[in-house]
Amino acid sequence: MGKIAAGALGLALALLGDASAATPPPASEACSNDTFSVDGSPLGVQVCAQATDAKGASVAKPAAVVQETFSYRGASFAHTLTVEFLAGAEISRTIDDVSLARLGIAKTLHLSIAYKPGSARLEHALLVPGAIALK
Numbered sequence: 001m002g003k004i005a006a007g008a009l010g011l012a013l014a015l016l017g018d019a020s021a022a023t024p025p026p027a028s029e030a031c032s033n034d035t036f037s038v039d040g041s042p043l044g045v046q047v048c049a050q051a052t053d054a055k056g057a058s059v060a061k062p063a064a065v066v067q068e069t070f071s072y073r074g075a076s077f078a079h080t081l082t083v084e085f086l087a088g089a090e091i092s093r094t095i096d097d098v099s100l101a102r103l104g105i106a107k108t109l110h111l112s113i114a115y116k117p118g119s120a121r122l123e124h125a126l127l128v129p130g131a132i133a134l135k
Contacts, residue, residue, distance in 0.1 A: 029119045030048055030049050030118060030119055031046055031049070031121075032046070032047045032048075032121035032122045033045075034046075034122050034125070034134075034135060036125065036127075036134040038072065038105060038107070038127065039105065041072060042072070043070065043071070043072045043100075043103075043105075044069075044070065044071040044072070044076075045068070045069075045070055045109070045111075045122060045125065046067075046068070046069040047067075047068050047111075047113055047120045047121060047122045048066065048067045048068075048069075048120055049065075049066060049117075049119050050064070050065040050066065062085055062087050063082050063083060063084045063085070064082070064083050064085065064115060065081070065082055065083070066080070066081045066094075066115060066120045067079075067080055067081075068080075068081060068098065068111070070100065070102075071103075072100070072104070072105065073104070075102070075103050076103075077102045077103070079098055081094070081096050081113070083113070083115045090116060091114055091115070091116045092114070092115045092116070093113065093115070093123070094113050094115065095110065095112055095113070096110075096113060097110050097111070098111065107128060107129065107130070108127075108129075109125055109126070109127060109134075110125070110126040110127075110128055111125055111126075112124035112125075
């Protein structure tokens with residue numbers, strides 16, 4: 001009888017482990033938040049993984065949506081980026097070039113973004129022209 005109970009407990013723990021692996025990460029892990037100094041003022045950059053919708057993704061090229069939000073001197077705008085990833089890959093990376101003209105900055109951010117299901121983070125940021133490394 002003790003062996004059966006131990007086996008059932010082991011099976012229950014194994015099933016719980018699988019269930020916890022399938023749950024999305026906490027909201028704090030879904031986004032990265034960075035602040036950089038540009039022309040003496042803070043530029044906020046938020047990169048968030050959005051909930052994926054399997055309807056739009058093909059089997060050959062699964063994709064996810066990443067929402068980027070930029071804020072500077074009281075103005076802000078959002079930019080959506082589709083990230084294609086290899087199913088089963090632990091992490092996928094992509095680059096994005098975003099003009100900051102809508103914020104009154106005559107420069108572009110060159111971003112490297114890391115994505116894994118339910119999580120996105122800014123890895124590197126370069127302000128051009130001038131090739132100013134921000135991160």
